[in-house]
Amino acid sequence: EAGVAQSPRYKIIEKRQSVAFWCNPISGHATLYWYQQILGQGPKLLIQFQNNGVVDDSQLPKDRFSAERLKGVDSTLKIQPAKLEDSAVYLCASSLYGANTEAFFGQGTRLTVV
Amino acid sequence: KQEVTQIPAALSVPEGENLVLNCSFTDSAIYNLQWFRQDPGKGLTSLLLIQSSQREQTSGRLNASLDKSSGRSTLYIAASQPGDSATYLCAAPKAAGNKLTFGGGTRVLVKP
Numbered sequence: 490e491a492g493v494a495q496s497p498r499y500k501i502i503e504k505r506q507s508v509a510f511w512c513n514p515i516s517g518h519a520t521l522y523w524y525q526q527i528l529g530q531g532p533k534l535l536i537q538f539q540n541n542g543v544v545d546d547s548q549l550p551k552d553r554f555s556a557e558r559l560k561g562v563d564s565t566l567k568i569q570p571a572k573l574e575d576s577a578v579y580l581c582a583s584s585l586y587g588a589n590t591e592a593f594f595g596q597g598t599r600l601t602v603v
Numbered sequence: 604k605q606e607v608t609q610i611p612a613a614l615s616v617p618e619g620e621n622l623v624l625n626c627s628f629t630d631s632a633i634y635n636l637q638w639f640r641q642d643p644g645k646g647l648t649s650l651l652l653i654q655s656s657q658r659e660q661t662s663g664r665l666n667a668s669l670d671k672s673s674g675r676s677t678l679y680i681a682a683s684q685p686g687d688s689a690t691y692l693c694a695a696p697k698a699a700g701n702k703l704t705f706g707g708g709t710r711v712l713v714k715p
Contacts (some may be wrong), residue, residue, distance in 0.1 A: 493646075522703060524705075530707055530708075531609075531692055531706050531707040531708050532647070532705045533705075534702060534703065537702060544702075580646055580647070582703075587634075588634055588635075588696030588697075588702060588703045589634035589635060589696065591637065591652050592637065592647075592649065592694075594639075594646035594649075595646050596645060596646045599644070
């Protein structure tokens with residue numbers, strides 16, 4: 490069974506530029522999560538999708554971050570414009586159906602904003 | 604709002620010693636308790652998932668217990684090895700809200 494795929498693995502951009510991350514969850518998984526993990530901290534949930542609908546985006550900075558999950562499969566997370574404090578690892582995860590089922594994580598995208 | 608805390612933040616033990624990692628959560632109405640391992644520069648790997656109706660779950664040298672009434676889970680790793688060095692994270696999703704909330708993690712170093 491293929492795991493959660495993320496790209497790119499690494500990205501370096503200047504502040505005020507825009508960036509996009511892509512995630513392909515495990516086939517058949519209805520729930521998709523995007524997390525932000527700052528060095529030395531636990532992952533912080535940015536947005537959670539159930540199929541193509543948003544379950545929770547309460548911690549997503551909506552003035553600069555956006556995410557979509559078209560057709561309930563792949564997802565993209567965008568930052569525009571980026572700030573220095575956005576430097577972090579962005580993790581995508583999926584689960585069969587909600588938080589009561591096991592979550593599987595991708596390798597993450599390490600973003601550095603200079 | 605669910606808050607998850609892991610203490611200690613870091614732990615260093617000699618090889619062969621047993622590891623005890625703690626996870627506490629504020630809202631006991633959880634679906635389950637999930638333990639993950641994270642190696643440097645990598646994503647999270649699921650270790651154990653304890654359903655809310657269970658008291659413990661075992662996999663090889665790993666054993667996780669769950670006490671919902673006190674809002675605690677403990678991960679035991681028997682006979683630690685240098686390869687166990689990693690950060691261990693727990694998550695306690697609430698039954699209402701369906702959100703996977705993580706603690707800050709415990710960074711473990713097993714010295715040969």
